[in-house]
Amino acid sequence: GAAPYMDQAIDWARQTGLKVIVDLHGAPGSQNGFDNSGQRTNNIDFQQGDNVQRTLAVLQTIQNKYADSSYDDVVAGIELLNEPLSSVLNLDDLKQFERNGFGQQRTVSQSRVVVIQDGFQPPSSYNGWLTPKDNNAQNVALDHHEYQVFTDELVAMQPWQHRQYVCNNVKQYSGADKWTFVGEWSAAMTDCAAALNGYGIGARYDGTYPGSSYVGSCASINFIDQWSQTLKDDTRGYIEAQMEAFEANTIGWIFWNFKTEASPEWDAFRLIDAGVFPQPLTSRKFSQICSS
Template identity: 25%
Template sequence: MNRITAAHRTSRLLVRMALRLAACLLVILACSHSALAQLSMLHTSGRSIVNANGNIVQLKGVNLGGFMVMEPWMCPADSGGLPDTYSIISELDSRFGVAEEQALIRGYQQAWITSADFANIKAAGFNAVRVPVWWGNFYPIANVSNASWRADAFTELDWVVSQAAAQGIYVIIDMHGVVGGQSTSDDTGQQNQNQYWTNGNDQGNTAFMWWQIANHYKGNPTIAGYDLINEPMNAPSNSAVISANAGLYNSVRSIDPSHIIIIEGTWGNWDWSMLPNPSTEGWTNVVYEMHEYQWNASQSVVAQGSVNQVNDFNNHSSYNVPGYIGEWNDFQYSSSVWQGSVSDYNNGGESWTFWAYKATSGLNPNGWGLYNPTHWATTPNVSTDSAATILADWQQWTTANSFAFNSSLGFN
């Protein structure tokens, strides 16, 4: 590859990133008297989430899966079989250097989710997005330390928050991948790790990461809450998960006393029995989160899942804490099943965000996305394609270019 050409291409991408950042600032200014005025800082009141006026706000929305954490099963990450975000970034670093890699990843992100997508989410009647992030968004993958915090750590996330605010949509920041990994899953950003539980440096860097996030967004009413650890499935014990959440809770609270903190019961029995009464831990202004997936199950079993979730929420009413279904999917079943789940959660008083806004797991209609592909655009081979080809291929995957609304789920 010609070094001058690569430099010019990187320069163009950096200019594009600068323009996007400028657009974020313009959006914030433009919406300061409209959408931002409609959002107020959320907090908990008993088993409900409420705004500053004390009015109940039930969060209803989607996950922006495959966006800041690439999951190759559901997004056009790589056709060559690289298994996770870490591997893709590492390969791009090795081939093109860190600056070009970061520009390419930003190009992917800017195609996968655009301003039009937030308008789509609003038009579908939703008021929330859950945004999975991982440590590689904040630290360089080759050097994880407090001193190596990325200068652009918040560039894309700030853009998300500004776009959401412009549409009157709340943002939940979901830590899908702590430093070292909280499970062996590829959705942590790097598969086969699970080192967080036994590595003090990883725990410290994760606590610092959450402190930085909370410091950056404290006082921002668009942020609905901080989801501390997604699906800690391979922890050595229940007490290890509770202890980890307690430490991260304290890290956030040391700088941000106001935002909701979300704690998941997504391991072991995958229910409320995994979590303590928050009063015993001294946790305040917290929401408890569950995920609902009935894998390879019949329609009746899938339909019963939302009923069971609401019953579990009510059976733990003594906890006096709001419930939130952070991920759920009713798979290939009809709109009546999907809308039955929506009705159960709405009537049961639980907030919810289903997985996912868009996915490449199957052509439209397919249960994994509110938007699904209408055709198969090209997925690049990160190990062999040129940087220009990788970027051009990723840029084909905008929602407007390659996806259609999935009416089979029953949303408007």
């Protein structure tokens, strides 16, 4: 199984000074229908049959292990479920699942942070829920994911519009009464990354996604050595705008991802090597994008 690999990854993180959030990325029946749930499907059956109870049982195994004090130096939190599609799921039942998952965590650790993914709802919509005023719930954080590539309208925007969208969209994830962080974001202004929309499915940007219209070519997007200086600067500006917005309005961020096979818009290492991702992180090529 995956457990030995998870243990190795956590050991590597400990050795390099990284913190880890252990999350359950896929649930029985699929919580969102996305391939990252383990199956791409139109039947989102997470809340059918005994799937919720099966998920809680899996979570209990994870919680029992990583709540141990030997992980205090490296495991920052345990996230109950990645990206539950709240627009399709029964929200009341979803919140009950999350409350139960929180309760399970507290039976084995009072201090380990419980992370709730916001289910594509504004984090502020969870205000008053699982707070100290709600049965003295402590150490709860919200994980918000922020992308600009999953609709035809977003991939058709110009770079300056992507930056403006970053600044204007702050209200969608600010104002929460819990610790909130942006747990996924990227440098992507296109959906050209391999298999981003699912294995064998094309991209909206080049019109190969079903029902989409051509915006531009994906031919060079996945080869950063072919990027023009203008594209590098536009991408750097987009990254800096997001960092500025996230750092001013949340407790932090996690870039998705550190390394890919061949998708530089999603690859921190390639972006750093090309001088596109700020190094050090406080370095800025453009100043105060959202406040200018």
